[in-house]
Amino acid sequence: MRGWSLEGRVALVTGATGGLGKAIVAELCERGADVHGVDVVGDGVFHADLTTASGNRDMVAHILKTAGRLDILVLNAGLQFMAPFDQFPDAEWDRLNALMLDGPFHALKAAWPALTKTPGGRVVVTASVASYGGARQKVAYCAAKHGVLGLVRTAALEGGAHGLTVNAVAPGWMDTALMRGQLEAQAKNRGMSIDEVMAAFRASQPGNRFVDVREVAATIGFLASPCASGINGECITIDLGASASG
Numbered sequence: 001m002r003g004w005s006l007e008g009r010v011a012l013v014t015g016a017t018g019g020l021g022k023a024i025v026a027e028l029c030e031r032g033a034d035v036h037g038v039d040v041v042g043d044g045v046f047h048a049d050l051t052t053a054s055g056n057r058d059m060v061a062h063i064l065k066t067a068g069r070l071d072i073l074v075l076n077a078g079l080q081f082m083a084p085f086d087q088f089p090d091a092e093w094d095r096l097n098a099l100m101l102d103g104p105f106h107a108l109k110a111a112w113p114a115l116t117k118t119p120g121g122r123v124v125v126t127a128s129v130a131s132y133g134g135a136r137q138k139v140a141y142c143a144a145k146h147g148v149l150g151l152v153r154t155a156a157l158e159g160g161a162h163g164l165t166v167n168a169v170a171p172g173w174m175d176t177a178l179m180r181g182q183l184e185a186q187a188k189n190r191g192m193s194i195d196e197v198m199a200a201f202r203a204s205q206p207g208n209r210f211v212d213v214r215e216v217a218a219t220i221g222f223l224a225s226p227c228a229s230g231i232n233g234e235c236i237t238i239d240l241g242a243s244a245s246g
Helices: 019-030 053-067 090-115 139-162 183-190 194-203 213-223
Strands: 010-014 034-039 072-075 122-126 165-171 235-238
Touching (some): 010 019, 019 034, 019 072, 019 213, 034 053, 072 090, 122 139, 122 213, 213 235
Parallel strands (some): 010 034, 010 072, 165 235
16 A cells, blocks of 8 residues: 555654554554664664753764664653652653653754655654643653643644644553553552552553554554645544543
8 A cells, every 4th residue: 555655764763662662663664664763772773862952863863874864753752750749859850851842852853854854754752641631640741741742733833834744642551661660659649459550540441451552553653654644733542432531
C-alpha cells in the first residue's frame, strides 16, 4: 500500500530501548523506514542526555551526519516520579520537565530545518491520558504532559505551511517498565497490594486489559505515513475507550 509505506524515509525515535520505544522502532522498520534509536542506555542506539538542549542538538546532528536527512521525529522518552504535592522534590520536578517538555522543544527546534526542508515531515510526541487531567502525586508528570499538547499544537500551526505535521498520542495504562516502576508508590497511595493495583489499572479500561504497546506503535506508524497527511495538531487517545465516559 503506497500510503502505508515509509520506504526512503529516515526516522529518529527517542526512548528507543523502553517497552513502547522498541515497539515504535519495530513498527517503523516494518513500514520500511531507516530507523535510528536514541536513549541513555542500551545497545545499538545513540546515547544522549535529552534533558539538556545540547544533548538534543547533538542527537539531531548525529542523525543528520549518519543518515544525511531526517523525515520523521518520534519523541517518546519519558520518566515517572511520585510524591505528594507539598513533598515533591524540586530536583524531580526539574528532571521530569526537562526530559518530557523542555526536551521535545529543543529536539524539534534543532530538527526544524531538516523536517521542513521538503514537504512531508512528520513529528509524533508521546503524550498521555494525563495530558487531560490531574493524577495524585504526579504533579511533574501531569504538568509536562499538559505542556506537550501546547507544544504540539503550536508547532503544527507553524509547520503546516512547510508541509510538516506535528501530532501526539495519549496512551492509557500499558504494562511497561515505566508503569511497573510506580506500582509500589501507587500501592502505598491507594492502600492496596501491588496485585490489587495492577487489577485496578486493568479494570479502569474497557476490556479489562492493558493497552498493548503495539497498538500505540501502530498509531504512531500511521501518523508518520503519507496516509495521515491531513492530520495536524491532534492528540489521539489510545485507552481502549476509557475516556469515552467523560
